[in-house]
Amino acid sequence: MKSLCFLNSNRVWGGGEKWHHDVVLRFKEAGYPVLAITNHNSDLLRRLSQKELVLYHPRISTLSFLNPVKILTIARLLRQHRVQAIFLNSASDLKLGGIAAKIAGVPQIIYRRGIALPVKDRWLNRWLFQRVLTRIITNSQETRRLLLEQSSVPIPADKIRVIYNGIDLSAWDQQPFSPVYHKIPREVVLGAAGRLSAEKGHTAVLELTRILKERGICCKTLIAGIGPLAEQLQQKVRNLGIEQEVVFLGFVNQIKNFMESIDIFVLPSLYEGAANVILEAMASRKPVAAFDVSSNPELIQHGQTGFLAQSGNMQELAAHVNNLAQHPELQIRFGQQARIRIEEYFTMERVISELAVLI
Template structure:
């Protein structure tokens, strides 16, 4: 199709959505496709783009911009100036401004990329944007796709919701880990409510009662660190629970684990699960959200009911006592990720989706 593919993201911080915009825009640009990225002028995304040849424009929007008619006018002018034919919007707040401005500017495809498996509220405003503004929805997992229509099956045409997974570079292999004393249970994620680290601290207390010789290593930073450390002290597991802080090299960190644990309440696409399988680690996670798409029950790991400490602990004990099963799960997980989530395959799917439809 003629025209430019635009990526619109007003977030200042760096996260999964920003990483996706950065990598996909670079891939398309390097393959000769005209793109432009509209990113917050103070964002990490924009700073990274400045080090590339990808066309980019700094913007400044906030949650209150929806009340400012000049914000709509500015976005409208930019879309017209760069001849944007398709636009990919990542944030719900951006949908309210960039989506509407794109509609006014005659943009042919207005795509909302949904990266969180949280049901969309069936509000009057959402019904307006999904029925009158958007032309396509791009989901990062089947679980995310289901949540789009969970509260209203008529919110958007199901056939216009496409699933393309976040890819992982399957050629990146971690350095060989150094053996450490003790059996290592490991997780990695922001110390926020969604990631449910409190469950792991209570799990540590249960495993300690079962006299398991282990270390629980929690990688990541966040607002709940103080509360989690306090709970660790209250439950008397501060000797077996360690907070590793922000992790610069995730694969090398994960590669030191014996078992990878993920107690999240939801995941749009559990990228860290893909990383754990790439490191050939057995996984224990909750049977919810997109986890079953990344973890094959009984083959690459175990999926247990949400917040079921007893069953979670049983699975840890099972893998602790069976090294051959740990090894088999790790190898199976590696093959599952390579076959289904290879970054280059997913990027080619995205290119076909954005350019040829």
């Protein structure tokens, strides 16, 4: 079997890190020789260190691609392991790993683009996208469209392959869980999970909670995640007078514990690549309410597995969530249909089979 390498230098855990973690382990289980390159002292390294894997974990920064020693060290490592396909995670990984893989003569250099933003016009980007990369993976049609239509760098359309994220349903279902919150009678529990940063739109969840409270809905909003806006969001809660309705959980290590504690999952992001957390909510049979942005409509079937509101329209979003809150039977039906959709289109088995075709 072909020898594979996965390079992900992000220090904190997120959707891209979960993708690399799960895919690395699946390919290893399938018998592929796998080399994983992670950052020094990263969350991904800590999780992969518990497995029997070949790991290399140098200190990597966004400027490491300017360090010839690091580039040549990685290139030598790729040659030693006779790597035939490398998967790169972020823009900085593309620069460092792409150059090293080109020097090492790796036949398949694959970049997974998980963010729904166009590529900036830089000479290095032009060289990487046009001369180095053999394949580009996007996790949604919307991300593919942005790359082709809005990027300043011309990107060959035939290089791009859409492979949606997937859930390992067998592992998910077997994973034990302990709820992070126990609801009281007649209470509706909303949940939002993600990095506490501007693009995730958590202020909309707080506004939504205020609106529901004013409408007499007994609700509790659980927010999972850490990030630079934590203090600002906590102050927003105080300003809105919803201290009793909102709970900041911080980083939740086992997301299933979170999903099994809520009734409705809310994703207020301003843009997304393809939010893995939506799939996790759907795997847990939870209806999802979100804005109609980026790839959300590719995952959520409006009126069947959840609701989509016009971007920024809080009254519309609140109306949809209020509808779900008032009709528990609708929550159950949407949740069941969400699970079926995961089983049909968003499994890890499907991800691995589609990746295997590329290599």
